[in-house]
Amino acid sequence: MAVASPSLRQRARWRGIVAALTAGILAVAPAARAEPRPTVKQLRKDLAALLKESDKLITDYYNSRIAHQKAEKAEKSAREKLATAQEVYDQNSTELKAMAVAQYTGTEPSQVAMLAGTQDPAALLGRMALVQHLVALQDARLSGYAKVRDDRQRAQDEAAARAGELDQTVGELEERKKKAERQIERVRDKIDQLHQAPGLRPDGTFVPQLPQGPDHITPRMALVKQLIQERFEVPYGIGCYREIQDGGEHPLGRACDFMLSRGGAMPSAEELKRGDQIAAWAIKNAKRLGIMYIIYRQRIWHVRTGAWRTMSDRGGTTANHYDHPHISVY
Template identity: 75%
Template structure:
């Protein structure tokens, strides 16, 4: 009986473990918006902390500069007093200034003796004043040195903290942007092989709804400062006259873009490749290279003889 009970229990365990675990449901638009809102709040807080860090950094820089200037001034006075004190000590050692015993015994005239005593006291007072002054300058020098070192440490800490805050803020902002992208999918019909049924252009901008979505997402995310050109009527065999292509300009007049703008172009191209299947992007051209969704890799294009013709001053994106 005990054996039968054990077998029954084992069978029940195997039956339970054999049932496949259900996959978590895909996040709904409502859930994504809720997550997006939370991420946005986190990002805003990090940005606030970042700017607070910048202000602390600037204050530390000013304080450190003031401490260095104070230290330099104290060093100058310190050196001057040190030189003067050494000269006085040497003069006394070689007899340049009379010692008190010699002045008291060198002349028996009472008035002369009093004059010499007064002179000796004066020299003692001068020496004491110099020593006190030296001690004050020495202490000020030490204090300025300690202040400068403390401010330098504060500056190093704020710089490190500022870098960490900025990195966190940028990561959170990227998460926010990725969530925004995921809220959208390309309009239209997708074929079983992964390609999309072409759309007709509409609206005053003469581009397709699919191209408009990609254009707007890139414009919002990357803030293309030199403009976005899409439809043009010239029949050149490309997608521009069909309303299925846009150029995201990085400079004007055919000039080579700055390093920062070239990096922006790299980011736009990488974003397009990453989101190609979801948004119906067919190919991307940038820096005399082309990436096609069918191959999934970049290949070099022939030289067309110019910055614009070779797509160095803009990424070109075409959709199905």
């Protein structure tokens, strides 16, 4: 019996190993992989699509506003026409009623009475002409009344139709406005996701930063300030660095106050709402942007607890942070 050479035996052994490995790989289901985090390129692509859709919604909203304004004008015109028609209708009704009452009570000379009592042919013909004139006048009044009555009805129908159109456009306008606002909010969220706080370590903590630039704040605080300015606007100013060593983050360049009024005055309801929106945005983006805590309306929110806590009364609108949200970063 022939003996296989060592090289043949070795190739056969390798073929067996490969076959076993292949069978094992095919028998084992592949492990589920975590979804990869979206890249900046993908986020920018998504953002471009959202902006395009947002522009379309804003255009629809604008067109709805134009349609609403046209419906308002048409409804106003219809009401004015109806008021005019009603006035003419009432006047004609009064005159017609007076004529009917006069004929019924005999206060107007009847046609027969006017023709009787004269033998003069010329006078008789004159009176007959007068009677015909009165009859024609009554017919004209009746015919005119019918037209006035029909005009009034048409004006009434048109006013009702325009009012219905106005109600419909108001509803459509509100719905399109809400859609546009929701889409704009999604666009803004996508923009936020394009930014990551500088100095983030792999374990989720942040590298300490020194203040820099003319406003003496850290790059992390500068990013938060920039994003809030772009998203909300802050018409009453933003105060960040100050030299007073009060144990807070302002002297370290790690805090900013986003003012909602001037001179310590209580902000308007609209500005208080703006403050709520800024605080909510800061909470939503706290971990990604390195926000440590927020103070607003005599309350403090810390990223470690994730909840608001009431603070003691410090004796004033500004001291109690009613006129500004305060944001500190790591």
